[in-house]
Amino acid sequence: MTTTQTTTAPTPLDRRELDLIDAYWRAANYVSVGQIYLLDNPLLREPLQAAHVKPRLLGHWGTTPGLNLIYAHLNRQIKARDLDAIYVAGPGHGGPALVANTYLEGTYSEFYPGIGRDEAGLRRLFRQFSFPGGIPSHVAPETPGSIHEGGELGYALSHAYGAAFDNPGLVVACVIGDGEAETGPLAASWHSDKFLDPARDGAVLPILQLNGFKIANPTVLARIPREELDALLTGYGYRPITVEVQDPEDHDAAHQAMAAALDDAFQDIAAIQRLARENTGVVERPRWPMIVFRSPKGWTGPKEVDGKRTEGSWRSHQVPLSGLHDNPAHLAQLEQWLASYRPNELFDEQGALIPELAALAPSGERRMGANPHANGGLLLRDLELPDFRDYAVDIKEHGVTSAEATRVLGGFLRDVMRANEQHANFRLVGPDETASNRLGAVLEVTGRTWLADAEPDDDADLAPDGRVMEILSEHTCQGWLEGYLLTGRHGFFSCYEAFIHIVDSMFNQHAKWLRTTERIPWRRPIASLNYLLTSHVWRQDHNGFSHQDPGFIDHVVNKKADVIRVYLPPDANTLLSVADHCLRSKHYVNVIVAGKQPALSWLSMEEAVAHCTRGIGIWEWASNDEGAEPDLVMACAGDVPTLETLAATAILRQEFPELKIRVVNVVDLMRLQPESEHPHGLNDREFDALFTADRPVIFAYHGYPWLIHRLTYRRTNHDNIHVRGYKEEGTTTTPFDMVMMNDLDRFHLVIDAIDRVPELHERGAHLRQRMLDARLAARSYTREHGDDMPEIRDWVWPLG
């Protein structure tokens, strides 16, 4: 079940190949160390002086030589087998390695012509690394060939699988650090092998890089017995092939072992794929190969620094030699270290990699730095979208008939799936909630991806080649989808609203990626990351307090305005319009919040399109201000707040027919911000035209109320905007009790209006009392019957 490649193992490389691949590795290591340390003297053509060394040393050496060795050997495989391969660097803090390799293969200079393949280019390459005005120290969007930011750890393998789905010709080599392997998201993502179809998808080759240490500690996986590690990886469904560096000085042995292991792995991958693709009938989950690569941290770096072990120790995690400006011994040690790679044998007079070595890299788009899959926007093909208007809920009147918004959306998504089946570029992901979130219609045209065991009694929709992906790991869902989008495809993530916080940090990283790539000319825009948050805070009456949190919106709006969008469609038709818009958009994160429960339909499709196009607007059919200045603005954002606002408006209009009420509904939350803050922001004149300069505004909002203040605090009428929303009150109860607990209910909104409109203070006293009584009555009915009063449940516009 496991193969250990040691010095007695196969020796696929002959002497010349060995010498060449070792020289290539030395070159990559040299260029890596140069980036970390050197301002000048890039080819070490004069004695190293302190002035050649950067004043601040920022970078990570420890993982770098291992990443370099793997890259060199993958190049060999690509050339030998004409592989279409990309490289995901889990230990992405090893930024120097990926920069070095893409420089050596030539892609770096193609993307950045200012950094040529000569001494001047090498000088610039070294200087810019981790230097103000230069490039980040980690593998970053700026790095050619990368789809994976070397920031937060844990997502390498789910990104790799995401890239491989629907790319049958692609191999994704995914290096996983042993530190990263301790994270939860990574630990879960090993099980992605139960979701990869060998016939229809590409392959992922995980390479677990065990170098023993994190920042200051040993790593768990490097410090369990080998049989235990093999059992773990076997348990995850893989066939581990171990490459172990037993003698750090014996590079030949290491190269032979790695070459043999990769030969074994790629032969196996080819055999698995051949079998799956020829035998189109039966699909069995294969046991995919993977590599366990045990090598010293900081390999080939200083053995000892100041008498302390450094190679093979956590001490080489970042910069092993740091006293270069004060300590001549360190400077001498650095010179010796750089010289140990023998740069004069590797680069020619002009400073270019010598031709024999340059020839080891693949050419053109086969170079991992130039592979178009790693610049997914290049391959992006717009979705074919059926006309969303065809799925409209037919409404005769405003607010009388009900629909389940997400179920209506499900019909549209089903046909999106169908229309793009031939292009194999659209997937739905979610933690086991597609049906529960009422998007089940999609399963009429595709299955749920499943390569684990099936049982006769299972629903027929489990299928190896399904495009609905469900695993109870929001992290894995998000990672898959990101990998899929980053390689030029489209997708949709549906999730319970409260639990999308599980991926807050992943969202951060993706939003930062989008933001950064916007400013990199050679990066092409990718499809937007679309979230549908449903089973939302107001309809978690059954699951209770732990399932109630509308704060993902707050989290999202902290990121740069040019990459984030938030939509709160109030009914089924507006949801259709918003979803269509999001699926067409590029390079955003779109957050859509919409309920799945039966809810009143407010707008005809024609009205919905007009309303969503504006993103915010007056609902004239619900208002009676008739173009004049109103006495009161009733504003709302979100489906449940819209219902309560309209019910409150109906009560107010019935009681005070002469009161001029304007109802404003917000679909696109970013319209509330000043135009200087967000491209969707209304200018002040437009905002004032809706919200007036001085009239009371009662604003019923889906989420935490302070967000509305944050978005509007610079507006003329801000002092008169009174917001109701979720104020962290909830339990297991009924839907109306939930809104009452948070003072967002129709009765309280009427009270708020009476309290805010001066002319109602006296006239409204009686109604105010009735509203208080109505709240009490609703509450006691609920406590007695365990349900909401029928007149509340069944209310329709204008009054039931």
Added chain:
Amino acid sequence: MTTTQTTTAPTPLDRRELDLIDAYWRAANYVSVGQIYLLDNPLLREPLQAAHVKPRLLGHWGTTPGLNLIYAHLNRQIKARDLDAIYVAGPGHGGPALVANTYLEGTYSEFYPGIGRDEAGLRRLFRQFSFPGGIPSHVAPETPGSIHEGGELGYALSHAYGAAFDNPGLVVACVIGDGEAETGPLAASWHSDKFLDPARDGAVLPILQLNGFKIANPTVLARIPREELDALLTGYGYRPITVEVQDPEDHDAAHQAMAAALDDAFQDIAAIQRLARENTGVVERPRWPMIVFRSPKGWTGPKEVDGKRTEGSWRSHQVPLSGLHDNPAHLAQLEQWLASYRPNELFDEQGALIPELAALAPSGERRMGANPHANGGLLLRDLELPDFRDYAVDIKEHGVTSAEATRVLGGFLRDVMRANEQHANFRLVGPDETASNRLGAVLEVTGRTWLADAEPDDDADLAPDGRVMEILSEHTCQGWLEGYLLTGRHGFFSCYEAFIHIVDSMFNQHAKWLRTTERIPWRRPIASLNYLLTSHVWRQDHNGFSHQDPGFIDHVVNKKADVIRVYLPPDANTLLSVADHCLRSKHYVNVIVAGKQPALSWLSMEEAVAHCTRGIGIWEWASNDEGAEPDLVMACAGDVPTLETLAATAILRQEFPELKIRVVNVVDLMRLQPESEHPHGLNDREFDALFTADRPVIFAYHGYPWLIHRLTYRRTNHDNIHVRGYKEEGTTTTPFDMVMMNDLDRFHLVIDAIDRVPELHERGAHLRQRMLDARLAARSYTREHGDDMPEIRDWVWPLG
């Protein structure tokens, strides 16, 4: 390595024991089904009518019978071995099970005397479940014996380990659902066995409850070959013991298998502990036993509903029969189901559990619902705290000498650790960053917990009984700490600021737990959850954009004000004072943000104590308004913003000596809120006394600037508060370049002041230009030299 207990396996139970334990299980199942369905007729003493059934059916049946079976068998073990045990229900949506069992054992009625052990009590118990005004449908803080909210999935096992640390006599039985097992946090937390000392800590018995389905899908772990699952669990370091229900009708076999498996496990646990505790010399990581429990989902429930398989299917996840008010066949099926448990044999005339069955439960605090570890506040012992003033940085003048704030804190924490060693009730957790975050002094008195393999070259501070816990999984760190706190101990979590977002959702759940338990009279307050966020946004110049995110504060302040606190101490002495306060506090989440880099010390210890006590205040030594109304308020919160504010103030005072400037520093961010919003909030008079009613305020803030607006928008002078903070601009660069990129630098603050103070508009024009030039000069110096200008790096108050 694995044992399958089937019908041919040992039969530890005799006929009478079998009958009794099966009856107990039937009673628990009956009481569970009753909770989900019944409003009345709790003992089925009249024919079941629709009126006896709740109008809205909210609950989860699928996992419940399995949870009940495990509980009954754990009771047997507790009695037989006098175990001190608690029960963590990972599938916490099976709330009915834990309520049923604590009711049957008598603890429920002790905590809730209104719900007696008779027919009336049973009626109330049934009615209140998932009913408005009643109890949540999930295992919740209201459930006796619970330390684990049945909300979000993934944290059961890390909570269980957290409870076991430093509790040598405790056994934590931890049921893990096969859905939950797919989550990242759970997948990572299996490795907690490398951090549990068999000599000093208690034991955790993981019970993987494989019932095959999530909401609508099969589960991964139930659908991999058995050898693969065994390999996985062996790889995680456990000895799996399998209990498999092969025939759902053969309850005897199931009871025998579970009894034998638990006998095996508890004997093994006792042997492991004996060995470790007798042989005090050598500590080897044991292979702890665990149970794999394969049983049908919704076991003993309806076999089929409407012709579709229900027992053993995902269809029994929630409420298997739902048409009770419209469909007489469903009602009849429910009656039959309830009757199948033969309640008349289980409960006496009054409705009490018959004595033979009641005798099966342990008594007193041995009952899992009454175990004081599960109401940790009962066991909480205040920390012994050395006088934090003894660790003060001695300052001769304000803002002249430097200190590394977290390193100073490290000295204090070391002595906190030492002072409480005898009580074994304090731990530090963090993802491999204790040393990197400069808290390393703690390692002088305790080790880093480590039971995986050690190597000769390792640092000597790895130790099985260390109390510094580092794993590269923020989820596991947080879960351990929560479990530790919930069982009545203290702790401290240090983390990179950006990556604390990884646990956003866990924080949510814990904050909700604290909020809810405040209102449960029998729950005692626990120690606060203390976060130290360091390596913060302004000093991630080396790791770059992906490591820059100060938004955890924004996330935290969305939760209820009575449980959250946020502190931004500006230097070492204020950090000491804040940390002391947090370690004494109870039942909060305290977020402390402080840097680890050398930074100026502003306050003497005496001043620091006074300042932290107020939480906000005027720094008179930096101001020249001398009690009069200032022309300008320079406000700041956070260490780097404080530095830039004081540097800007120095420039302004030098240039315009007659300009009256007031410097206000904020340590306790919640002071900014109105007193109606947060208990720490200043009243308006106090706020106006600091920030004036109408003078310009330039506010330099650590995080996203809009939070300051959100906290202050109701204040008199809000329109004049101009905030600078992190606006999502960053890369790998120098510290000063980072503040310049976000316009938070001293030069820009001076420009802001000139632009906001009317009298400076003209007079300041020249200085304004000089500031723009200074920015350009700083920028080009940095681009050229790769470092900040020495005069910026070395600036001290008032001017260098």
